[in-house]
Amino acid sequence: MTVDDQRDARVARHGELVLPKYESAAGVHPPLDTQAYQSSRLRAPGRPLVPLPQGLTEITGPLLGPERVTAADADLTAGHAGEPLGERIIVSGRVLDSDGRPVPDTLIEIWQANASGRYLHHVDDHPAPLDPNFTGAGRCVTDSLGRYQFVTIKPGAYPWRNHYNAWRPAHIHFSLFGRAFTQRLVTQMYFPADPLFSLDPIFNSIPDPEARSRLIARFDIDLTQPDWALGYNWDIVLRGRTATVFETEGI
């Protein structure tokens, strides 16, 4: 009997499939129909979301790892003829689930504006200079303890057309997979004490101020490297599992 056959038999013996269950994210994420964010007006669904029971498709997900990254991908200041302009920073932290368990071997993708607040994108017409030594995209995979680290430059604030004199607080976009479809998350990391926080409808779309504050990185003198770069620490917490099939079946 192969391992597969044993598992099949165990599932069959119990008469039903026992799957992990991921906790609800209710109340954490921004409401889709946040009117102060103009772009949501024609794009946010108007009808209520339909509850989707977590089945096999939802509790599994792509396990994208080292095959999608090289070590150089975590250094956004490298790979060009010269060094980018701006304040060099180290951004580091852990990916955890809400039980405090690290999420190892998971792909993180980031993108950001340059130090002048300009994105390398044809739609961005902010009259601030592009930097020939900065593209603004990075990737890495968390280690066995869920840790990640990027080297980059601090992005600038930039204007947008949401309302009169609208400026986005400086931020880095983060994309995470976790280990299940339920854990997929795209978000933004902000920097401490940004004067634009109170004016930004995207940051303030998160209803709970405490949840909002979890998007702000912490300046970390221990992560800061003398004569080289400031360190910012930011942990990311994905939805945790309330049970696993192995724990349940072990009884």
Add this chain to the structure above:
Amino acid sequence: MSQGLTPSQTVGPFLAIGLPWPDGPFVVPPDTPGSIVIEGKVLDGAGQPLPDALVETWQADPDGRFDHPDDPRGPAVAAGNFRGFGRSATDPDGNYRIVTFRPGPLPCPGGGTEAPHIDVSVFARGLLDRVVTRIYFPDEADANAADPVLASIGDQGRKATLIATQEAGGQFRFDIRLQGEGETVFFDV
């Protein structure tokens, strides 16, 4: 639960800097025997296409298996070059395109069987969190009729937004309407 969850934020208008992959649309390599193409448009509440959206797909293999340790039935037997995951940015006309295998049916935790389906996440400027939908297949009438998720949607017109249409050449079309008339069913997962 001890740690507060990290909230979502929009991908914004510049996701093309960081997220598209050259091989993203290919859940299986191009021209793999037995592969299918699923394509469609992402449309806003005014019927205008989104040139700046990202569509991601996740699905079982043709045997209804996942190459994943949390599937209690064990790993997929013959995963081969099947990644299960697809990612396609929309083009200037709002079109996305995925090349994949048809997924198999799946057992449900509570008994019963889920019809073959593909889970879909849509990201875009204007969406503060991803929206999630599912693609079902038009030629699986019996399986679709027995599917518990489809059954939970009473309205036939709403249910129809989850079922792809088949086009000449065997391609499938699945348009995603974010808002307004014919709005696609989106899920709270």
